[in-house]
Amino acid sequence: MKERTVRVVGIFIYFDAFLEAIRRLKDLGYRDLTAFSPVPHHEIEEVLEKPQSPVRYFTLGGGFLGAVTGFGLATLTSLNYPIIAGGIMTGGKPIVSIPPFLIMAFELAILFGSLSTILGMLLNIRLPRPRVQPGYDPRFSVDRFGLWVRCPADRSGAVEEVLQACGAEEIRRDEI
């Protein structure tokens, strides 16, 4: 039978105590940690040692796709214009006019780049969700820092001790 997993929740008032708890748990080998904070803090990222967000590739890909689409749209529709394609009415001017078409490429690069950035963000953080996950505490958006530690049930006592030693305001154990 698979070992039972529990989630130990620690709620902190002080930021330094919170960071210390993450640090100690990481040193003890706990990897499944989720930190809650009302504002983004670089220190949390540093302590958790998470890899860089891959959202940037979405931005780059979207921007590139947008530029190609913009230039392609202007070029192909111009070539598809029967009178122009028939060779009349161009007045000696090129059918594919680079400078104005670059403007289209630029605008659509920005548009697609922005939209794919949003898409990348949503995919990476698995949003939108209809509601918050059970176990979330509304105080996390006000002034409290929260830590979820997923661990085997028999280790939860040790985790609670660490949280206690670091000065957690409240400690809870949820069955999952």
Add this chain to the structure above:
Amino acid sequence: MVQLSYSQINRDLLKTMSPPGRVYYTILVLDLLVLAWGIFAWGYQIRTGMGVTGLNNPVGWGVYIATFVFWIGIAHSGTLISAILFLFRVKWRNAVYRTAEAMTVFALVVAGLFPLIHIGRAWLFYWLLPYPQRGYLWINFRSPLVWDVFAVGTYLIVSSTFFFTGLVPDLAVVRDQATGWRRRIYGFLAQGWMGTDHQWRHYSRAYLFLAALATPLVISVHSIVSWDFAVSIVPGWHSTLFAPYFVAGAIHSGLAMVLTMLIPLRRIFQLETYITRDHLESIAKLLILTTLIMVYSYLTEFFIAWYGGNRFEQATFLYRAVGDYALAFWFMLVFNAIVPLLFAVREIRRSIFSLFTISILINIGMWCERFVIIVASLAHDYVPFAWRTYKPSWIEVSILAGDAALFFLMFLVFAKLLPVVSIVEVKELVPPPVKEEALQ
């Protein structure tokens, strides 16, 4: 800013969303009346035809297009404050950016209506878009008007997305404090945001990239709007100065509009602790910079008209200064280039009364600028035989008023339904509570 705790910030900033009083509803009703009058005027114009406006040959672009350019300009400073100052890590931006960004989105909606009103048969607006149809009559991508459609459309989509992305963590704050149906609605809008390290990591990256994309976009938009004019050969329009001149003017008018909106807002919601005099002063300082660029642009325009030796150009600029639209010209010159220089005096840029008054004067001046550039050039171009002065009709004035009412309506609704100051970003300015200090 005074040192505040996270929970205090929550309480103070959520207070702005409490149920409104009688004054709010009175303003709302008055605003709706003006809006209804504007809608009636537009209906009348659609029913009767474009003849009810003052537009005719040679002035085919009148106050509709001037006001379109004006509102697009207003939108620019919102992005300046929210994106460009974000990239430069300017701290004072945090408290004011939400309002400025809302202004951007609303100004773009209002601006976007004008080309639709101007084309007469508004329901055929989709002819502006590239779509396949029987005659393969594609839109002309060499025309600045088509660039405009794409630039303004992109700007509206990107700035709305940026606005909403910035809102999500705040919506979660509202959700967590609300009860009943409000909790459900804000819960839906917050999309399950919980503020985990995982979410913040991707969110911060995405926000940074959006800001980085919005920055060149904002500069391109008013450049492209200026090319609507500069690419033609009308005297007074055909100038390489136009793109930077329009972008600077846009930020100039937008900053003034931010002041016009922020000053009553902080008073009504008692946000003096958050939006301090220092914030307003910082905006006034930026205004000194844009004023100097405006002065330079005005001087350059006149200098080139004289030095370039083109008679038509010279006649156009002389006509602007002493012709039929001289009043608007002098308003433009005095209100945009001379009055704001008073902000160089510290007492003036720290006095709420003078900040508010000068901001309104700049708004008037900038609208006059758009009007003078567009109308005065068209009314007197190359052939004296075709000269004709243009006067806006009551229909045009009513639609203008209705459109401004729409802008204020959106702002009024925003002020009550969403946090007008970013809760999360203000918290970022405050150091987090630390145990060491608490023990001491």
